[in-house]
Amino acid sequence: MSRPVIDVRDLTVRYGAAVALDGVDLHVAPGELVALIGPNGAGKSTLVNTLSGIVKPAAGRVSVVGRLAHVPEGRQMFASLTVDDNLRLGAWRIRDRNTARIYELLPELVRVRNNRAGLLSGGQQQMVALGRALMSRPQVLVIDEMSLGLAPLVIAELASHLRMLNARDGLAVLLIEQNARLALELCSRAYVLEAGRVVAHGSSELIAASPAVAAAYLGGAP
Numbered sequence: 318m319s320r321p322v323i324d325v326r327d328l329t330v331r332y333g334a335a336v337a338l339d340g341v342d343l344h345v346a347p348g349e350l351v352a353l354i355g356p357n358g359a360g361k362s363t364l365v366n367t368l369s370g371i372v373k374p375a376a377g378r379v380s381v382v383g384r385l386a387h388v389p390e391g392r393q394m395f396a397s398l399t400v401d402d403n404l405r406l407g408a409w410r411i412r413d414r415n416t417a418r419i420y421e422l423l424p425e426l427v428r429v430r431n432n433r434a435g436l437l438s439g440g441q442q443q444m445v446a447l448g449r450a451l452m453s454r455p456q457v458l459v460i461d462e463m464s465l466g467l468a469p470l471v472i473a474e475l476a477s478h479l480r481m482l483n484a485r486d487g488l489a490v491l492l493i494e495q496n497a498r499l500a501l502e503l504c505s506r507a508y509v510l511e512a513g514r515v516v517a518h519g520s521s522e523l524i525a526a527s528p529a530v531a532a533a534y535l536g537g538a539p
Contacts, residue, residue: 329375341515345490351490352492353493354534368459394434394437399430399432401416416452423448439467460491464496
């Protein structure tokens with residue numbers, strides 16, 4: 318079995334006296350699409366920020382193999398900069414800052430490449446955030462709330478891009494989502510995080526078939 322690109326063991330994160338993550342185990346294999354679903358306040362973004370080194374664990378172990386890129390919740394554009402400049406910022410740690418391959422991957426951005434990012438639609442901004450992360454040529458991509466505030470057609474387009482990247486380049490993806498239906502359809506395996514603890518994990522089919530998960534996240538019976 319290949320070494321996981323993300324390997325989280327017994328992870329505990331605290332903010333003062335509050336426990337945000339409590340003994341979390343999670344792994345992502347090379348080339349795997351994995352979902353992490355759960356309600357607001359479950360600790361999903363805390364886990365992302367721990368993987369990115371923004372938050373330090375109180376206990377446990379986090380291992381990331383290869384280059385990890387993070388697509389943050391809310392896109393976090395540099396609003397006054399152009400699309401092209403936003404993309405180049407994703408490559409600040411590597412020498413190759415040629416954005417041509419991103420426009421080949423995301424041709425929707427070509428016509429707005431010289432526009433200020435703050436003037437784009439939410440869907441366009443999410444594509445810029447994805448392209449910016451891909452500029453670093455990562456082996457694993459962590460996406461926090463990809464579908465937030467976006468129309469279904471835009472979400473479907475983004476999901477198609479992720480499937481293509483995974484199939485073509487073997488890019489591993491950890492998708493953090495409140496939209497459980499999207500996450501379970503896109504990813505082969507999933508974790509359910511509630512109140513800082515993993516309460517279920519397994520194949521997406523198994524998770525979707527759980528009556529508790531269906532009632533809480535899928536709007537009814539599986």
